[in-house]
Amino acid sequence: MKKVLLLFLAVTTLGLVSCNSNDDENGIVIDGIDLSKDVDCCSAEEALQVYKFLQTVKIVPALSTEVDGLYNVWAYTKTGTLHRGYNDIYFVVTKKKTGNYVKNFDITNVTPLMNMVKMNMWHSTPVGPAVESFDETRLAVKHGWVSFLMNTSEAGTWQISYDISVLGSTGGIKDAPITVDALPAGQDWLKNFKVGDDTYFLSLVNPSDFVTGSNTIQAYISKKSNPITTPYALASETFTIEIDPRMPDMGSHTSPDNVALTKQADGSYKGSINLTMTGLWRIHLTVKDSKGNIVAGGDNQKDGFSSLYWDVTL
């Protein structure tokens, strides 16, 4: 009797193993995720790189979904939450049956909407141009971004939608409620300016990554849409963003060797900022058009510095 039971267990176990394995008998399984070769994804090494990357970010449940009962769509940010200003968002698709990653999927029409309850009005916010692979070693991870104009509050609440197509199946999320956290005091990473009737938004990218000393500084300039419920795309114009970092709590001293942000091939603006010590840095901005005319900031009001600024506390 005992022998029969053991045999039964052995056969069942073997059955399970063969179901879970792909053609590659030397698959790597971590946390129940089979990283072995899959025709829809990657080599075991590539899958391992994806797995490792995902250890550096956290799932945002409200942005995750499933498609056709076949695929899980996982969305991630650095903290698993969303905050006012620029947020990197990463997407990964896995097969429900095997847990294997899928490399080819498309996420489109990322549409955040805020309902300003008291004003009985809806508006969108700056959104990155596309959700795309951002790193050749991790093609199964796609990256997009959203820069939220406001945090969730009594004034209003956010929801988000997107479409996904994966290996012939389509799905997405529709009007999913999301919470956008306020930034702590001393952090203000999103500003706007007007040129004529047009409104532009200056989204500073991930200043929480800044360290003491010299840093690459990256930003996006988006243009308010018409109607304002359409996500705000990158401005087609070419600007220059001059920076004058000051420490307001320390006699407004500045730092040497700062380089203005100029437009890059990827549509972002990049420059260099030197943050010589910890504390509050007020990064005063002067925005110029392609002819060098000042279109925003540079007005040297009150304290003698531009009234257009980002705040970053290091």
Ligand SMILES: [Cu+2]
């Ligand atoms: Cu709002």
